[in-house]
Amino acid sequence: MEEKKVQQQDTCCSSQTEGDEETSCCSTNGIESEREDPCISSAKQKEPVSSCCSTEQAATVEATSQASFSTTNEHIEEYNIKGMDCPSCAATIEKSLQKTEGIHFAKVSYSTGKLAVGAERNEMYEQIPKQVRKLGFEAEPVSQHTHLETYKIEGMDCSSCAKTIEKHLSKNKNVTEVHVNFSTGKMNVGHSTTSKEIVKEVQRAGFDAALQSSDSSEPKEKGLFSFSATALSGTLLAFGFVGSFIALPSFWVTAFYALAILIGGWKPARSAFYAIKSGSLDMNVLMASAAIGAAIIGEWFEGAMVVWLFALGNTLQNRSIERTRESIRSLMNLAPSEATVKEGGQLVQKAVEHVQIGDVIVVKPGEKVPLDGDIEAGESSLNQAPITGESLPVDKTTGDPVFAGTVNESGSLEVKVTKLVKDTAIAKIIHLVEEAQEKRAPTQAFFDKFASIYTPIVFSLAIAVMILPPLVGLGSWGEWLYKGLALLVVACPCALVISTPVAIVSAIGNAAKNGVLIKGGTFLEKAGAIKAMAFDKTGTLTEGKPKVAEVKVAKGSKEELVAIATTIEEYSTHPIAQAITSYAKERQIVAKKGEAFKSIAGKGAQATIDGVDYFAGKPKLFEEWSVSFGDMEGELDALQQEGNTLVVVGTRHEILGIIAVADTIRDITVQSIQSLKRVGVNEVVMLTGDNEGTAKRIAGETGIDRYFAELLPEDKVTAIQKLQAEGKQVAMIGDGINDAPALATSDLGIAMGGAGTDSAMETADIVLMADNLEKLPHTIRLSRKALSIIKQNVWFSLVTKFAALLLIFPGFLTLWMAVLSDTGAALIVILNSMRLMRQK
Incomplete structure (x- = not known):
């Protein structure tokens, strides 16, 4: 713990008598002071605190004086106490800590729920939460010296893996907060230890981690080791299988199968151990139980086949899921790492991180623009597809804005930098898309909750199947143990749980590459259900x-x-x-x-x-x-x-x-409206403040079904509410600023021209980065395709699981077939979802 220097923040002393006599009142929060306060002085001399101090101030002074003056090298640590329900609880904690050797001072305030401690050695402060916990309360340091880091996690193949890591790390005393997202394969963790220790903790849980900013190749090496272990396990399984046909001694056949189980099952077994330890019931627990159970009843081939199929399925799943996670990471490489900066008539190469706002950079023909800025000199055409999704280059001249990552196709440009590298449009896109991928859609949240109930129930059912029938004489222990193990494998809801997040990550990544920013799975699902679209006229349907x-x-x-x-x-x-x-x-x-x-x-x-x-x-x-x-x-x-x-x-x-x-009217407006109707938008509505004549003319020329004219901003909200009252799911398309109330009222707010407007990026649910409507039909089509694929995944997962359950009890479903049905279904669901990445 870093030492806290508590200083006197305020001393209110005023001369109230004639001459040099001074009557002082005090208001102190600390100890070290440039000018001695009478109250503290009296406390140091063990004299009564001056009556000019309030009771609360006196208590504070007595407490802080005891803490600070008992030893000059000591400092105070503060803790928040949870669980106290009366002042006697505070007294209990105080007395207990004051009796502890090395603690010079302990003071608990019941009213504020705070504990202040002065100890002999810094390491003693780390023991305070444990001692308080023994008394039945919880203590958390008020100021923990933690830092938040983002790690890339490898090896997760369903959301239960993410929960296992979370539960495991949360038990580490140096970890204050941890959040693992399966969809993006990232972990955000606040801790007061080293990054290496965090990586080790993740590895203990059976997964691999690397700092997001790190170029470490460790995860890749681990992935290679995992693949090698799978290959070696499969080879040993093949040796055992062939050996059983060529009359190899049974000892060697069993040895090959056992080695296949040990090598292929080491990683899932280790993960299962930590999952059980952290109170989590994930697929590793189920598979490890099945493999061990098969070995116990002498089904070595079945056990080895379970382990190998599970490892192979995981390897394929991880590689497939990683491809979907990379759907947005490729954007990070679009902007160059260096810029040519004009300094005193000379051109100097600088890392983009060192370029400041106001610097002038030179972008030559064929080069990518390194930072956002405004053109000071030159004319050119720029390919803005990475930002806006526009297929044709855009002509730019003096005064026009340019974005990092866009390609200068013709003339040389001098650009005055307007944003630092961390604030560029492309940096914001990457940040917002990654945030969007981490937000769970309603469907995903439902199935995550469903899995948390379903898995323990089926696990309990499997245990019952293993024990109850043989107890009542309905068959042998071996027979029902085998069926129970098959049921354990089928209990794993992997395919069902990943049916939604992989589809959503793929769709959001596809949209981002095409110049459409979807803020989360919720909005992706909403876009697919939209039946009516309301357009602001000026600047949306028209040029403005x-x-x-x-x-x-x-x-x-x-x-x-x-x-x-x-x-x-x-x-x-x-x-x-x-x-x-x-x-x-x-x-x-x-x-x-x-x-x-x-x-x-x-x-x-x-x-x-x-x-x-x-x-x-x-x-x-x-x-x-x-x-x-x-x-x-x-x-x-x-x-x-x-x-x-x-x-x-x-x-x-x-x-x-x-x-x-x-x-x-914009050139693309009529075409976009017709495309929207073709993809299933039943009603296209225009909202405008213009007169009836103007509204009627624009509606007739664009193919608008219905219009509301002569509207004030608040009237647009009323118009949206009227459409919703008719039972329609309504999307509102505007510029994200003037139409903010209507965007907020609608079921889905869509803003245009997000590349040039920071507020549009922040306010709307979906942002069209280009200042036109051509990407809107693609967005609706993509959303509906995503919903369709999610439904396909869910039904396929449920039917596969149900069929497997039916085949267990007649004895048709072997252990290895159960694993194949589970991992195979998960892999098919992932591959089906990846089709969204190629949607055009």
Whole structure:
């Protein structure tokens, strides 16, 4: 334990009398002080504590003074005490500890549940929890010097293995917390010992571990040893089997089988020992019991076959599961480890960890972008598929953002770094996907719970089968012992337990590689059940950037009208004004010389051109001046009904023309909506704050089934609730920021453009990394395929298990057939789930 230096945090002393006399009150939390406090002084001199201290303060001072001044080398350790139900419990702990040799001071506060201890030697503090436990209470250090580490675990073939490791490590006094996830093959452990000791503890439980950041080859060597042991066990089994046919002495045949059991069964037997020790009933216990039982009743061939098939099945399962776990790890190698940094006119190679925000890096054609940033100089096309899943390169120019891991295909770029290596988009994707893979889906949670009940019941049934029938004279002990052992093997619910997590890990990995971030198995399952999809209009179905749709001229030429409008609007930053100026720029229409520019609040703008005042604004502006629209009246109504925003250009006396501005539909929108309907989404809905005319036009052009118009943000929530009240599972697709309330209300929140928006990554359940909808149908299709495969796995596992159970009692099912049905079913379930990795 690291020594705690407890210092006086506050001393409230104030002069309250005339002259040099000082009356002090104290508020101390400690001992060492730059200025001596009268209260502590009196405690040191064994005098009564000053009356200016409260009773609680006095107790604290007395306690701390006893602890600190008994020996100058001593420090105080604090513990949280659990189990005290009255002050007499506190007194019991105090008295017991104070009688212990080497403990100078022990003080328990019942009200706060805290124990403070001062001991002679540091190692004595480690014994405090044990001594308190003997008294019937629990003590946990308030400040344990622990650190959290992540380890990669090898050798787990079902979730019960993860529980065995957890239970085993939790009994180590130096381990404060441990969580093992079977799906990702990772263990997070908080401990106060060395990493080597943690690895040894995991190995004692029968598995292999290596620090995630470590490049140690130990697990690979262990895996090679495991495979060699399986191969040697199989060879010895073959020798014994052949020997029985060539009349080899029975001693040698038995010896070959025994050696096959010992070599192939050493690892599962060791794991079984620690599983039993930690109170866990996993597959290793069941298989080891079956092998030992077979040897006891003289079925050496059966025992050796059980061990070899089990070891072979585990080896194949581990390799298959590892392939699914690697589905996302490959992303880690996408971003380069070094960057070319521009420093004082020179180019310097630096590790990406040493590059700071604000540094300028150079990315040459063909190179990968090492860090997120904004382009300062240069133009190029970048392949963003690793981040967004977009199949085509994206053109980038000065000011545009670029992401680590993307490939610069053409021009050289100078990029100003905006994020450190640990905060890049790809780093966040990896982190969020790994978190998602660790989150259990409802189906997985159900089967884990089911297995925890099912296994002990069948284990108990197997014991009953071994003992009860022979006791009542229904057969020999050997016969029923054999059937009981077969039942033990069948009791292992491996295939059932891994039917869901392997499928979910495969699907989430596939989605991530295609630019879709699914935050967990729960959301993957929900996506597969969605029947209605609600889209925000602006920025989701449409570009979110208005463009000029039509120009209607009442007087003069089209170019003249646009030139006047551009002159009025070129100094405005309003999106509609920018749409007009962009339209003019694209057609090389030059603005006129204007002056006296003025904005008319809420109505439009004006400018003076060649001495004449021209206006561009809403129709309402000209209606106030009673300006006649003449023949343009019909055009005005038609354009408004189509959902356009109208800019009328004219003077105080006449109308020159109308410019219709509209938000344009994304190129991919119509195709995506049709694809969604083909994959089983029954109703596609649009939510918009625009008027009825605009909503109707967009709905008609995109194939939207239903729309809600003129909505405020809170109205979007009401619209989602209305759809849910109709009995539909509803997904909401928006930008993850403005639509946050609706995203939260929906059954599934899907955000677009996550690569450029940190908040979208954090708020939504599913994130489309690209700023378009083309990956949405793939996500729904993948989710439904995952649900289908999970159902296939579950039914196959149950039918296989049920068939095996039926075949045991007539005597048709041998031990080795039972093992084959169990490990074979698990392997088939894994391979079936891996099909999701190849879903396109």
